[in-house]
Amino acid sequence: MMATQNIDDAPWQQIRAQLPKVNGADILIGLPTFNNAETVKPVIQAVTAGVRQTFPSANVLLVNQDAGSQDGTPELMKDAVEECFPIALLNVTASGGGGMEPFPRLSGAWSTGREEAFRAFFSATKDAGATACAVIDPALRSVTPDWIGWLLSPIMESRAEYVAPLFLRPRYEGSLTNTLVYPLNRALYGTAMRFHAGGGCGISGSLAGLYLKQEFWRERVARSSLDTCLTTVAIAEGQGLCQAGLGEKLGPSAAGGEDLSAVVAQTVGAVFYFMERYQDFWEQRTHDRPVLHTGIPYRPEPDRGPINIDRLMRGFRQGLRDLLPIWEIILSPDTLSGILPLGLIDKDDFRFPAQLWAQTVYDFALAYHEKVLHREHLLKSLTPLYLGQMASLVLRTQDRKPEEVEECIEELCETFARMKPYLIERWRFS
């Protein structure tokens, strides 16, 4: 307990050492960086302009935690900040990495050291007595001054405790989120949070304190799916929720080019992880809870390029051919008997029924809970089924308007909610 206290105090001690005149702040803006020299200057300009525009009289503190940039990002950031804003540069090794890793992972990922940075910002927010904290990703090229108002106003006006980002993106982008994470979480927790990841978020001072007490920081889930952790905890802890439409998200992709099965395992694994922790909460959740909205209204955008349906179909069919012995362990006979005939259908007529998809996801959640297979294998073996579901969505809607994809996603949400008793019944007896 004592050690945890020391770790959590470290960021604020560093800030005080660098900025002796700073005794507290109304708003803390966290900027986690890693080799962001190209974008850091415009982001800082947008942030400072946003603060001046929306909260001219607030006492604002900027805090950067760099994960070991070699392109001079922290120095560029300091140069870009005007003198009227205090900025502190936190050191990774001393800022309270929670005893996880003293040095950043050098995989080149944009999210290097992200969870340590967030934890440091929350710790500093709590110690500074700040009302709100916004974390902005300096790797993005689409940050505008409006982001500050959209992310922080609901908190400063006591209308919400947590403000999640909501981006405008092409209709098939983020399909794993749209067809699995969003419908499943909405059915479980009864909130229409879209679970868009990265970019920026707003957190109240009290919620920051609550986050610091959570166990997930020491788990792998914090490193792989921090946004899911923050959103799910905020929902399950009954915090006031808001989604801020931040426009387009331009910058390095979180998942593009990565191994899809690893992305599926991390993303879905994070949802299942919290299903086990918040079982009592979601089992009794029956009604939808309102979610505030600020910023740009959400709408699906047209495609940026063609979707390779053949590759999706090939992935699904190969899974059906080769992973059947594994699926037999995971899926119920009823679900499996629904999936098997899909391998015989021609591409043009191929459809993955919403009910079958919901049942498949629930079977995977149950198998994860029952540990019928090594969890990494279990989650990765979902990938071909997800490809089949995505192929079905694209085939069904590719010649229609982008808004019709939203109708399909809404249909999925309703199906997941309708089939929730199937999950609860089997979960209780597992």
Place this chain on the structure above:
Amino acid sequence: MKEMWQDAMLEAFHETSRRLGLFVPKLLALLTFLALGLVAGWLVKTLLMRLLSALRFDSFCERMGLMPTLARAGVLRPASSIIGRLSFWTVFLVFALMGIDALSLPATANLMSLLVGFLPNVLASAFLLLFGVLLANFLAEATLIAAVNAQFHEARFIAHLVRWGLYLFTGAMVLTQLGLAKEIVVAAFCILFGGIVLALAIALGLGGRHIARDKLERRLRRRAAEEDELTHI
């Protein structure tokens, strides 16, 4: 003549009685050891099965893919039951050997010490076998899933290679540990494993280099053409 006949009869009777007097307690000791072996074996089996059940050993074996492997081999019992039976027979065997030793038969004079001396090798081999099979199944499953997700057409073949390669390796290690024809096992393993690798290398290098090049080129080109820059989260 009559006295001599009587003496011979009595001597034979006394000698047989003496021998029987010496053997019957040993026989009783054997029977007692066998009875004790049955009771102790049952006790160990019951306790071990309860312990394994509390530790959810069967679920662990299921997760690690041991049960499907056993099922393929026609063994449909749970792993805890198999281990329970093995423990029963091991304990019973130890008691039976003690009983046989109690008979003081010249043919079984060193049997107990020989078997007790060999027991650590048997236990180590059993552990190696269990660990090898679990590892082989785990890695084969991981390979299969990774290969399917990478859309390798030969995913199952690659997974089988991994599984049987590890089975082979485990088998060689177990036989070496048991000291059974050590030199032959090592030589056979080296020849077999080295032969497979060499055959594959020659097959690819000489016979199929053009095919391999074409396939790699096609795969890489296809990958580049198929990349649609879609993000999934």
